[in-house]
Amino acid sequence: MSHFSLLAGTRNIEQSMPFALYRFSICLGTGLGYLFATLSGAGIAIAADAWGKNPNSMAPFGAVLGFAAFACLMYKLRPYWLHYIKVPQLLLLAEQALGKPIPGGKAQLDYAKQQVHASFPSTSGLFDLDRHIRRALADIPAPPAWLAPLLDHPQVGKYARIALGRFAALDHQTLLAGHFHSGHGNPWRTAATALAVHDRHFGSLLRYRTYATLFEWLGFAAAFPLLAVGFQMLTEGFPVPLGVWIYVFAAVFSWALKAAFFEPIAEAALLGVFFPLAEQGVTPEQETALARRSAVFREILDRAGQGRLIEAQSAAGTP
Numbered sequence: 001m002s003h004f005s006l007l008a009g010t011r012n013i014e015q016s017m018p019f020a021l022y023r024f025s026i027c028l029g030t031g032l033g034y035l036f037a038t039l040s041g042a043g044i045a046i047a048a049d050a051w052g053k054n055p056n057s058m059a060p061f062g063a064v065l066g067f068a069a070f071a072c073l074m075y076k077l078r079p080y081w082l083h084y085i086k087v088p089q090l091l092l093l094a095e096q097a098l099g100k101p102i103p104g105g106k107a108q109l110d111y112a113k114q115q116v117h118a119s120f121p122s123t124s125g126l127f128d129l130d131r132h133i134r135r136a137l138a139d140i141p142a143p144p145a146w147l148a149p150l151l152d153h154p155q156v157g158k159y160a161r162i163a164l165g166r167f168a169a170l171d172h173q174t175l176l177a178g179h180f181h182s183g184h185g186n187p188w189r190t191a192a193t194a195l196a197v198h199d200r201h202f203g204s205l206l207r208y209r210t211y212a213t214l215f216e217w218l219g220f221a222a223a224f225p226l227l228a229v230g231f232q233m234l235t236e237g238f239p240v241p242l243g244v245w246i247y248v249f250a251a252v253f254s255w256a257l258k259a260a261f262f263e264p265i266a267e268a269a270l271l272g273v274f275f276p277l278a279e280q281g282v283t284p285e286q287e288t289a290l291a292r293r294s295a296v297f298r299e300i301l302d303r304a305g306q307g308r309l310i311e312a313q314s315a316a317g318t319p
Contacts, residue, residue: 003272003273004208004211004212004269004270004272004273005269005272006215006265006266006269008269009264009265009266009267009268009269009270009271010265010268012093012096012268013261013264015096015102016093016096016102018104018105018106018108018109019088019089019092019108019112020089020260020261020264022109023089023259023260023264024256024260024261026085026260027255027256027259027260028256028260030074030256031249031252031253031255033070033074034067034070034071034249034252035249035252037066037067037069037070038063038066038067038070038245038248038249039063039066040066041063041064041065041066041067041069042059042060042062042063042066043059043062044062044066045058045059045061045063045065046058046059046062048062067248079123079124079126080123082123082126082127083116083120083123083126083127084113086173087116087120087126087176088112088113088115089112089264090173090176090267091112091115091116091119091177091180092108092112093264093267093268093271094177094178094181094271094275095180097181097271097272097275098181115180119180120187129176129187129188129191130172132296132300132303133172133175133176133191133194133195133300134169134172135169135296136195136294136296136300137165137169137171137172137175137195137198138165138166138169139165139294139295139296139297167206167209167213168198168202168206168209170209170213171198171209171270174194174198174205174267174270175194175195175274176191177267177271177274178191178193178194178197178274178275178278179191179194181271182278186304188301188303188304189304189305191300192287192300192304193278193281193282193287194278195290195297195300196282196286196290197274197277197278197280197281197282198274199286199290200277200282201277205270205273205277208269208273209270211269212267212269212270213266215262215265215266215269216258216262216263216266217258219257219261219262220254220255220258220262223253223254223258224250224251224254225250227249227250227253228246228250231246231250232246287301
């Protein structure tokens with residue numbers, strides 16, 4: 001039975017606490033990376049203009065460059081973040097849902113990474129699958145009835161559909177976890193099935209995704225003022241006032257807490273809804289209908305080796 005419970009999600013994260021702490025250390029290190037890159041950029045800018053009348057005036061410019069440079073680096077590292085941070089935790093959550101024992105301590109980290117590598121030997125291959133899932137989720141949502149008047153509006157409808165698609169795409173990790181829960185060897189096949197399940201139960205999953213997203217951002221909002229006050233206290237003696245950067249750093253470290261704890265708890269709660277729905281399965285007719293609506297879904301079926309079958313069913317007039 002589908003059940004969305006943040007408390008149950010928290011318990012699941014507690015069972016995989018070694019990996020949760022590992023993820024937290026990486027997120028904290030990322031936050032520190034933003035901090036040091038920003039301060040280094042400001043310092044380099046001051047040093048470069050040391051002979052000027054007011055070298056400190058270049059500090060904000062250097063800080064922005066340092067922050068932006070580190071942000072670009074993190075953007076480039078997204079495939080590795082997915083492969084080594086996010087997906088191993090999804091695997092652990094899926095195995096807990098199946099009732100499988102998972103090791104503790106450092107062995108848990110090694111186990112999760114080995115299992116993920118067995119399913120996805122290539123980091124780029126996993127990222128490509130994830131990208132297709134996100135595109136398909138943004139492409140296929142069948143809007144609930146209560147949104148129909150808004151989507152039919154001539155001016156607002158286009159942007160509302162884009163927003164709905166992007167919000168639906170937030171479920172991409174949930175669908176990736178479905179691969180480990182299914183036990184199937186072909187991740188493109190499990191992605192297609194998971195997308196069909198998501199489409200079939202879109203209204204319910206949209207509601208629970210809303211709850212999960214609110215939980216994540218409420219956690220961020222709770223951490224932000226506390227961290228902002230902390231940064232203000234830490235930087236009182238700085239020779240150069242940090243100004244707005246105090247709030248930027250507070251936001252960065254609030255994101256670190258959100259990414260390390262609030263997002264996994266919300267994801268675990270969502271999996272408590274999605275896995276029982278996935279166990280109900282979907283029919284070939286539902287996948288055929290979905291393939292007619294979404295070119296991205298047809299591409300996923302092609303990668304799964306079933307594109308021609310769906311085309312034949314569609315040509316034969318299968319509903």
